[in-house]
Each structure stands twice: as structure tokens, then as C-alpha cells.
Amino acid sequence: MAFNRRANPYGRRGITMSAMQELMERVVERENLKRAYARVVSNGGSPGVDAMPVEALKEFLGKEWPRLKKELLEDRYEPQPVRGVEIPKPGGKGMRQLGIPTVLDRFIQQALHQVLSPLWEPDFSEHSYGFREGRSAHQAVLAAQKYIQEGRTFVVDLDLEKFFDRVQHDVLMAKVARKVGDKRVLRLIRRYLQAGLMKDGGPPYGGLVEARREGTPQGGPISPLLSNILLDEFDRELEKRGHAFCRYADDSNIYVRSKAAGERVMASVTRFLEERLKLRVNREKSAVDRPWKRKFLGYSFAPGKEARLKAAPESVARLKEKIRERMRRGRGQNVARVIEESLTPLLRGWVNYFRLAEVKNTFEELDGWIRRKLRAILWRQWKRVFTRVKNLMRLGLEKVRALKSAMNGRGPWWNAGASHMNTALPKKYFDKLGLLSLVDQRLKYG
Secondary structure, eight states, X not given: OOOOTTOOTTXXXXXXXXXXXXXXXXXXXXXXXXHHHHHHHHHOOOOOTTOOOGXXXXXXXXXXXXXXXXXXXXXXXXXXOEEEEEEEOGGGOSEEEEEEOOHHHHHXXXXXXXXXXXXXXXXXXXXXXXXXXXXXXXXXXXXXXHHHHTTOOEEEEEEBTTHHHHXXXXXXXXXXXXXXXXXXXHHHHHHHHHOOEETTSOTTSOOOEEOOSSOOOTTSTTHHHHHHHHHHHHHHHHHHTTOEEEEETTEEEEEESSHHHHHHHHXXXXXXXXXXXXXXXXXXXXXXXXXXXXXXTTEEXXXXXXXXXXEOHHHHHHHHXXXXXXXXXXXXXOHHHHIIIIIHHHHHHHHHHGGGOOOTHHHHHHHHHHHHHHXXXXXXXXXXXXHHHHHHHHTTOOHHHHHHHHTSOOOHHHHHXXXXXXXXXXXXXXXXXTXXXXXXXXXXXX
């Protein structure tokens, strides 16, 4: 159920001062811990620096929780360093640093999150969509589309440079302290912010601990809430100025009616972010432009008053690269197995996210491209001329055409797009193998 301003779990007058000062007791309450445990287990994830898997958490807590609870209540608990993991940024431009807490610290952070989130959630901006219960990227994209349809055909697309790495701890903690009176909770949050980053994995993997003086590591359950707390002041400033905007985590778009207005807004909000919140706007990636020339949460828009939604070219390119990688790994495998184990989960997740797209030719082109990639795999697997002739005939081609096709001397990609392979291996052939059609799947969503 979505939070709203009337759904404050602490009552119509909000949380009392005494309750604010006893938040740690709420964190370690049995029911809160049961919910936190269930969430951490369902999320799964990799081990932290101690190599403890999620599956071992229950037994560990059974033995150690009385001691850990005492440490939390007495303000003595010390988080372990996070395990540094680098992943490629979307588009392959550089790497993004993630910090994976131990399973125990994920459990404690989740318990903290469940107690702290209701303090802020009722008052967060209606234009904030990221990491909030009952809110989603789809809602943000639809709100953006509505702004464009209303005539705001220029967008101020803001990119915060290394946002999670640049957060100033003192600025953030001052905002947290406005609603948290329990000094134990405040000190625990600061310890999590300052928990060292163990590069190259850390014990038992090896590596050195790097101290953190700024930033909130991506990967912990509490980080998204802290990012929303910090950027809520930015949301309020934009509301005060009367701007039409959408924010999802650190991804912010402001919609205006002219290029000149966009340039003025870009200059003023950049000053606010850098001077007030001590964040840095990436001027190379930020821009004032037409919405159909930019992307927002993986989507873009077709030119025109309707601003029809479509998957952004960058999103399509990333999907193709993932498919190429999975097919490279599956070249020697049975095609049906590649489809079932590698392609189906990927394609189902992708079309589920981009089900709002109203421009369908992207789905049609991707379907054709995927089938051609699979035909190329089969052509390579058949290898010899005799094998190709035999298989083409088995799939319905006449002997003369099969022989001529098998001996054409062209490469796999050319043959995969040629009429003989399209005739032998049409869409219905791959449907029988279980290949998910993006076009067909999208139609199911209406």
C-alpha cells in the first residue's frame, strides 16, 4: 500500500518526542526484526567481507542475537566494512562502485529502514518516485509524458556526478537529526556511512580497507532512504519555484516550455545543488534539450504532441549486448537450452519493464534480430555442407535449393538473414522452442 500524508503509522500528530528518543528499541522489536529478516532473505544477494551467505543468517542470529541486541541498545555495535565491487556503467562508459554490506549488516540496516522510513515518507514530495513503497519508475515516466503532452517540450536533464560517492556526511546527518532524536540511531547511521570499503573483495578474499569520508555506499538497504532524505530539500525547492519535474533517486528531469527557460532553470538549480547540498552536477552529461533526444529511466519519447513512449536507443543497445554475451556462451549448446536458461528470463524482464512503450517497431526489430542471431548459431553448429543440406531438407527445403544454399560460401550472419534460413526456421519454429516474442508478450500487457 502506498504511503500518504494521512497514513502516518505514528498517528495523526506524528511520532512523539519520547518515541523519537527510543527509536533503537523499535528497531530491535521482535516483529520489526521478523520483517527485516524476511526481506533480506527474499532479496538474497552476495556475501559481504565475512563470506557469510544469506542461508547462514538464521543460525547465526540464533546464537549471537542476544549479544548483538545488547550492543545496539548500548550504542556499542560496530558495522563491518563493505565489500567493494565494481560493475560496468550502462553504456559501458566506466565502472560503478558498489559496496556490499555483510548479511548481518543488511539485516540491521533493513530493520533501521523499516523504523525510519515512516518518519519521512508521509512528507516526501509527490514528484519523488524512487525507492518508495507504492511508487515506481513507470509512474515517473508517465508523469513525464503528461508534462510533455501539456506543452512542456523542453527538458532540463540533470546528471549528478557520482551522487552516492559525493554525499557529504555532515549535510546528510543534519537532515536526519531533524526527525531522529535517538543519539544511538544517529551514531549507528554515521558508522554505516563511514564503514570502510574493502577493495578486491576483502577477507577471506584479500584486500585493504579504505576509509570513507564522504558518500553513502550503494548496496545497503538504508542508502536509498538516505538519498531521498538528502534530495527532499531539492524537491521542495523545485516545488516552491513551481516547476514541473520528476525525480527517481538521483535522476531528475524538469520540464519547461522553451529553451531559454530551460537554460535559466539549469543555471539556478545547479547553483542550488552545488552550494546548498554540496553535490556536483555533471555538466557534460546534463543538458537542456527536446525530450525525444534524451532518455529518462530507460525510456524516450517519439516527437509530437502525443509524446508516445518508446524504449530509448541506449536501452535497446544494452539489451543487444547482453543477448550477444549470452549467445556467445551458448554457441556449443542446444539452442532450446540457450533460449530457456539464458534468453527467456532476460527477455521477460526487459519487456515487463518496457511494457509502457507505445512505439512497437522496436519490439518487432528486436524479435527479428534475435531470431537471426539464433539462426546464425545453428548455421555454425551445422558446420559441414552435408550437415547443412540434410538439416535444410529436414526443415522443408527442396534438395536443389538446400544444396545451393549450403554451398554459397557466405558467413553465418549473412545466411541467418537469407531467405533459405528464414523459410527453414520461421517464427513458429522458435515459438515451439519456447522463444519469447517481445511483440506477443507486449500485447498481453495491452
